Amino acid sequence: MTVLRRRHRGWLAVATVAAASLIGGLTTAAPASADRGAPSRTMDLQLLAINDLHGNLEPPQGSSGNITEIGPDGAPKATPAGGVEYLATQLKTARAKNPNSLTVAAGDMIGASPLLSGLFHDEPTIEALNGLGLDVSSVGNHEFDEGRAELLRMQNGGCHPKEGCYKPSGAEFGGADFEYLAANVVDQRTGLPIMAPVGIKYVNGAWVGFIGMTLEGTPDIVTAEGVKGLRFKDEVETANRYTKLLKLLGIKSIVVLLHEGGLPSSNVYNYDCNAGGSLGLSGPVVDIAKNLDSEIDAVVTGHTHQSYVCSIPDPKGQPRLVTSGASFGRLYTEINLTYDMRTRDIVRTKVAAANHVVRRDVAKDPVMTSVITEWNKLAAPVANxxxxxxxxxxxxxxxxxxxxxxxxxxxxxxxxxxxxxxxxxxxxxxxxxxxxxxxxxxxxxxxxxxxxxxxxxxxxxxxxxxxxxxxxxxxxxxxxxxxxxxxxxxxxxxxxxxxxxxxxxxxxxxxxxxxxxxxxxxxxxxxxxxxxxxxxxxxxxxxxxxxxxxxxxxxxxxxxxxxxxxxxxxxxxxxxxxxxxxxxxxxxxxxxx
Missing domain, CATH: 3.90.780.10 (5'-Nucleotidase, C-terminal domain)
Known part of the structure; x- marks a missing residue:
């Protein structure tokens, strides 16, 4: 697999302010000619999506660590799920099925975290997400719990401004290897996005554009200090604007990572959202999805901590998948796309997705075990x-x-x-x-x-x-x-x-x-x-x-x-x-x- 990444270090480094507001932050490190000689017209792409991890590196305790599914007797049952050691193993297994894979997230990866991560201002979670191979994530409302400066530190690295470096070696926190996207979060003074609004990923001949957003109502659910000096714009207006930008750049395969969600009519994680021809989903994401530009091929959502894979018609009446993978790392969503090499677009009729339980009956990933062990040792005097x-x-x-x-x-x-x-x-x-x-x-x-x-x-x-x-x-x-x-x-x-x-x-x-x-x-x-x-x-x-x-x-x-x-x-x-x-x-x- 060829997935090209770079560390995001400031998307405003462009020639003019006008250009910065439109084309900054694009991850396009491979030449456009790299897809010459593709052996067939189409290729299979895989997206593995998570949302609302909230720093739950260890298996969540109590009822928060269960997923409801249908048991062998046909009745709902609670199944223990979650823990990044198990999540990492299952993501690797999923990637083995398709070398053309990207891992994405729909926000709230950090914030409201258990002590293991929260005690260290979520540096352990960013380190774990780097190890998981996360490629790109939208911001969520909880990414703003400690304000803009702390979010930028999560992206760019550097030790905590008040508490310093946590590692005994004095090693500086390196920041996220993945890119945080915040298309609808702008500085009130300049009107410019505070982070990259979009990201473009190149995978073995395929170009995929991502637009990342949090809910417009973020100021209503975060302390005033956390969102000071920021404005949160309408999700549909923002996504449609950046869809036009991506199309101008020749990017026709577009996925929205949106930290806003819906409420399914069933709490069983894999129920049929479109059974009987009606939509078993309500909430803000429904109207948002119906109005997003028809060029957008899939919408990965979060925020409500629910699980669903639903088909919601776009403005042209074409079916489009909208997904959410519960919370706390208990599920991951596998989205399979067919990419047309000639048109550089997703074949929408072949898009499919399913949520998978992060079961605890698989081997623990040693990299994640090492991360947890190291930070637990530092936290132990307080935690226990x-x-x-x-x-x-x-x-x-x-x-x-x-x-x-x-x-x-x-x-x-x-x-x-x-x-x-x-x-x-x-x-x-x-x-x-x-x-x-x-x-x-x-x-x-x-x-x-x-x-x-x-x-x-x-x-x-x-x-x-x-x-x-x-x-x-x-x-x-x-x-x-x-x-x-x-x-x-x-x-x-x-x-x-x-x-x-x-x-x-x-x-x-x-x-x-x-x-x-x-x-x-x-x-x-x-x-x-x-x-x-x-x-x-x-x-x-x-x-x-x-x-x-x-x-x-x-x-x-x-x-x-x-x-x-x-x-x-x-x-x-x-x-x-x-x-x-x-x-x-x-x-x-x-x-x-």
Whole structure:
């Protein structure tokens, strides 16, 4: 296989600013004449795609480490999946079937990562992705968790500006061997993309163009500091613009890597998305896919952590594949393309794709094992510290219910951390479900029921600071309504609530009416719209993140400790080896209808 790569070191090195905005960052290191003498008119191309790894180098714990599939008896079953040691082995096996292969990703490779990667600002994950042979990736919203400068460091290398170099040898972090693409992320001042908007790869006579984007709504789900000075443009408008550019350059085989996704009608990873002639997929990606330029041959997506391979018609009514491979390295997507050497285009009628489970019954890849072993050794003094004891498994990310036991635990921890008069005098706390990144497994090598610092960090990796503020009762009612209206109308986002706060949701109603009037109570007393209350949330929610603008209306704000510190303190105060913390009941929100 001939796959030509180069390290991306600054796509703006072009003759003029105008040219920079159009043709910078193209990876075209092979001469156009290299495809002369091709033995046949067509060749088979393979794309191997992943998305939303989130630094999960080791197999994800708890329910987050399972994939739902149909068992031998025809019933759904949970299959353990994930871990880059197994992913690397299976990618190599897949590549062995076709020497004309590229490995691509649709964003959120880093950010919200377990301790093994997060403790070192995701340098271990970039190192692992280099070892996996990743060729190109779009940025995702979590690539911006630590801001533009840190993302550029992930691409270009260099040791952390505050913490320095992590390797005992003092070796400098080398950055990504693959290229990050950010076509729709521009500098507010210059209007230019902050990274390469497109990448062109040459594979044994075939030229393939990639357009990489994150969702336009990234500022709504990332802290304001993380996206400071940036503007996120419309996905369809951006992709169609760069499709025209690629066509001008003679590139007709085009794939979009998009960090935005959909919600399939089944949670079985390999269900038939187009069964019965109807589309079993909803969500933002559907309208985006329908409006992307018909010259685009396939769309690799992510963000929703779902698995699907769907055919969605393009503007000309032609079928086009849209794929997503779940999250945390539990699946990879194999996309098979037929490339016409004469037209330099993909034969769309022959495009096929399938998701494959990253099963743990194969040999571990030694390169990935070496990466994990080295970084685990550096992390061990912090990671293995025991911070609490639990009486049973506590579901968080893996919970299928709107209110999770982990959500209750975190909200209670945040309330307790901010309840004292000098800490904020909080009366209740809200926690966003997207900030809960994992579960607490009961069984583990450190002993059943033991919670380590690494496990706590994996659940709460953002270390957002806690903000306690004054909100009117009406604002609290507005917050609850915003769970099912506005930005969250299509897909309700249920905040997790602290003890003593209760209310009822009537699913038979529509909009804000779903929140049953008079059911919202604090310690048994109805919330009074005219009164004021002290409410504790993390700094992301305090800024109105996740579609909760009412939380940004607070006054008399007091910034306290981090959400992780709150969780650690709560575990330390309420659990011991002889009296482990009971599993929360998750019974504060009542659902009817």
């Amino acid at each position: 510290r025991q911070v609490g004891w639990i009486a049973g498994k506590i579901d968080g990310r893996g919970s299928t219910a709107p209110e999770s036991p982990m959500g209750d635990l975190i909200a209670d921890a945040q309330l307790e951390a901010t309840a004292a008069p000098d800490k904020g005098a909080a009366q209740l706390a809200f926690m966003n479900p997207g900030g809960i990144r994992s579960d607490f497994a009961y069984e583990g090598p450190e002993g059943n029921g033991v919670v380590t610092y690494a496990e706590a960090f994996t659940v709460q990796p953002f270390t957002n600071m806690m903000v306690t503020q004054t909100l009117t009762g009406q604002a609290i009612l507005d917050v609850l309504a915003q769970q099912v209206t506005g930005a969250n109308a299509a897909n309700p986002r249920w905040l997790q609530v602290s003890k003593g706060f209760t209310y009822t949701v009537d699913r038979s109603q529509t909009g804000a009416a779903k929140i049953v009037a008079g059911s919202v109570k604090l310690n048994g007393e109805p919330i009074d719209p005219a009164r004021t209350y002290r409410v504790s949330v993390n700094e992301f929610l305090a800024g109105g993140g996740d579609g909760f603008p009412a939380l940004a209306t607070g006054t008399d704000k007091l910034v306290g400790s981090s959400d992780l510190d709150a969780l650690l303190a709560y575990l330390g105060a309420h659990s011991s080896a002889t009296a482990p913390l009971p599993v929360p009941a998750a019974d504060r929100i009542t659902f009817t209808g």
